[in-house]
Amino acid sequence: MATYYLNVPLMDEDVVQLKIGDLVYLSGPAFTCRSRLQRYIFDEKNKLPFSTEQRNLLIHVGPIIVRENNDWRLVSFTPTSSIRFEKWGAKSVKEWGLKAIVGKTTMGEETAQAMKEHKCVHLSPQSVSPNLWLDSIKIEDVYLFDELGTIEAAWHLQLDKFGPFVVDIDCEGNNYFEGIDTIVEANKKQAYKDLNIPADFKYTKLY
Amino acid sequence: MIKKEVLKNVVFDTIKKGSCCIPKDVREAFNSAIANEKTQKAKEGFGNTLKSLDLSIERMNPACPDTGWPLFFLKVGNEAKIEGGFMALEEIARNMVAKATKEGYLRATMKHPLTGYDPGTNVGMNIPHFTYKFVPGNDIEISYAAKGGGSECFGGTRYKMIAFADGLAGIKKFVIDAYAAAARAGAICPPAVLGVGIGGTGNIASALAKEAACLRLVGSHHPEEMMSQIEKDLYDSINSLGIGPMGSGGDTSVFSVNVEYAYTHIAGIAVALSSNCWIARRATTRVYSDGRTEELDNPNWFDGR
Ligand code: SF4
Numbered sequence: 001m002a003t004y005y006l007n008v009p010l011m012d013e014d015v016v017q018l019k020i021g022d023l024v025y026l027s028g029p030a031f032t033c034r035s036r037l038q039r040y041i042f043d044e045k046n047k048l049p050f051s052t053e054q055r056n057l058l059i060h061v062g063p064i065i066v067r068e069n070n071d072w073r074l075v076s077f078t079p080t081s082s083i084r085f086e087k088w089g090a091k092s093v094k095e096w097g098l099k100a101i102v103g104k105t106t107m108g109e110e111t112a113q114a115m116k117e118h119k120c121v122h123l124s125p126q127s128v129s130p131n132l133w134l135d136s137i138k139i140e141d142v143y144l145f146d147e148l149g150t151i152e153a154a155w156h157l158q159l160d161k162f163g164p165f166v167v168d169i170d171c172e173g174n175n176y177f178e179g180i181d182t183i184v185e186a187n188k189k190q191a192y193k194d195l196n197i198p199a200d201f202k203y204t205k206l207y
Numbered sequence: 208m209i210k211k212e213v214l215k216n217v218v219f220d221t222i223k224k225g226s227c228c229i230p231k232d233v234r235e236a237f238n239s240a241i242a243n244e245k246t247q248k249a250k251e252g253f254g255n256t257l258k259s260l261d262l263s264i265e266r267m268n269p270a271c272p273d274t275g276w277p278l279f280f281l282k283v284g285n286e287a288k289i290e291g292g293f294m295a296l297e298e299i300a301r302n303m304v305a306k307a308t309k310e311g312y313l314r315a316t317m318k319h320p321l322t323g324y325d326p327g328t329n330v331g332m333n334i335p336h337f338t339y340k341f342v343p344g345n346d347i348e349i350s351y352a353a354k355g356g357g358s359e360c361f362g363g364t365r366y367k368m369i370a371f372a373d374g375l376a377g378i379k380k381f382v383i384d385a386y387a388a389a390a391r392a393g394a395i396c397p398p399a400v401l402g403v404g405i406g407g408t409g410n411i412a413s414a415l416a417k418e419a420a421c422l423r424l425v426g427s428h429h430p431e432e433m434m435s436q437i438e439k440d441l442y443d444s445i446n447s448l449g450i451g452p453m454g455s456g457g458d459t460s461v462f463s464v465n466v467e468y469a470y471t472h473i474a475g476i477a478v479a480l481s482s483n484c485w486i487a488r489r490a491t492t493r494v495y496s497d498g499r500t501e502e503l504d505n506p507n508w509f510d511g512r
Contacts (some may be wrong), residue, residue: 076269125453127252150324196379
């Protein structure tokens with residue numbers, strides 16, 4: 001398990017070295033997105049109003065941002081669940097040229113496959129620590145604010161050692177949480193015994 | 208008679224505290240987890256979260272940007288009188304939720320379920336939600352719970368009807384299987400405060416589970432031996448699974464298992480679980496009939512726990 005400090009724009013060589021379980025801190029430009037942005041672009045066929053070439057880091061998040069003295073103030077920020085956006089995951093990786101996505105709950109097979117083909121990783125938080133992150137995030141700009149509202153708009157951010165996040169999908173399609181699943185499944189067998197649940201227990205089918 | 212002016216301040220402060228300041232018993236649960244975890248990585252998961260939670264108390268900003276469903280639980284003295292009646296209290300609560308949203312203590316999170324329309328206030332059809340319980344006396348106790356979206360949406364909250372033939376084994380299996388699946392990859396932001404409701408109709412079991420998850424103290428026990436034994440057995444077994452902070456592996460997989468029950472129909476047993484995410488936000492204030500107020504660490508929703 002290694003720790004990496006990476007700069008955006010991310011290059012292929014930055015991300016292919018990452019292995020599941022490694023920790024990553026990120027610096028440089030990034031943008032935010034939730035489902036309404038992806039629906040707006042991919043389903044409703046609108047054009048993304050900015051280039052992601054130098055900004056190939058996407059963060060799934062619904063931040064709290066308030067308008068104060070003609071400026072934006074970031075009040076709270078925690079990556080949200082990526083799996084909800086699985087429907088557009090592969091498309092986002094491919095069409096936006098993403099090299100990393102930050103979010104909770106990992107992503108599904110289709111996105112992992114696209115990540116393998118296009119060299120991209122998924123990164124998960126191990127804490128819910130908005131106040132430790134606030135100091136490492138500056139708001140640069142916002143797009144589609146009127147169309148999508150404050151939570152779902154595409155915020156442009158400038159990051160300074162934003163992290164740590166654990167690599168949960170690497171460029172070879174490995175998933176960190178599958179390792180945890182194996183441990184949990186094995187421990188469950190003993191837990192059933194401790195709880196007096198017979199190994200061959202079957203529910204009476206009521207419906 | 209409790210005056211509207213008093214209620215406005217109390218409700219607003221309770222929402223603010225509920226969103227920004229985690230309860231003492233939850234803070235203690237973080238400290239025990241940091242002490243008990245074996246790996247540095249898991250210790251850091253809890254440690255960084257606790258550091259941020261403490262900063263939220265200092266800065267009075269939301270403990271998490273997901274400020275959740277706005278839920279009010281009211282313990283009402285049977286003789287309590289409110290200026291304008293209880294409809295006035297509900298109107299005040301709606302206005303204060305909107306005010307707390309405008310001022311950044313809550314995120315505008317509540318939307319129309321189909322159109323996605325966001326009023327920007329967290330106020331809409333049946334939201335915020337009110338649950339009442341009547342007790343002797345003339346005070347009222349107002350609890351606000353900010354029920355996180357992660358812990359509600361990914362299988363941490365659900366119910367099943369079980370045949371009597373399947374009994375306790377069926378109940379325990381449903382709880383442990385559902386919880387482990389929901390905690391996968393940190394979906395419900397584990398370790399949760401897990402509420403379990405047994406018996407009643409599906410919605411009675413679900414309501415008991417939700418109240419046990421949102422209002423009972425971490426580490427409290429049901430007064431009946433049979434129920435507290437189920438709590439202990441499930442707590443030990445779930446904590447042996449290895450789920451850890453945000454599902455990334457560790458020794459602490461659940462903070463508390465709180466069981467409540469209701470008598471049920473001879474036809475079957477409803478079992479419901481409700482997971483409250485690890486930051487388990489709530490705040491309670493008592494308002495006396497003469498207008499004095501008091502902040503309470505324990506909502507004491509279920510008598511004595
Ligand atoms: S479920 Fe997770 S993201 Fe939502 S409020 Fe709880 S800790 Fe925050």
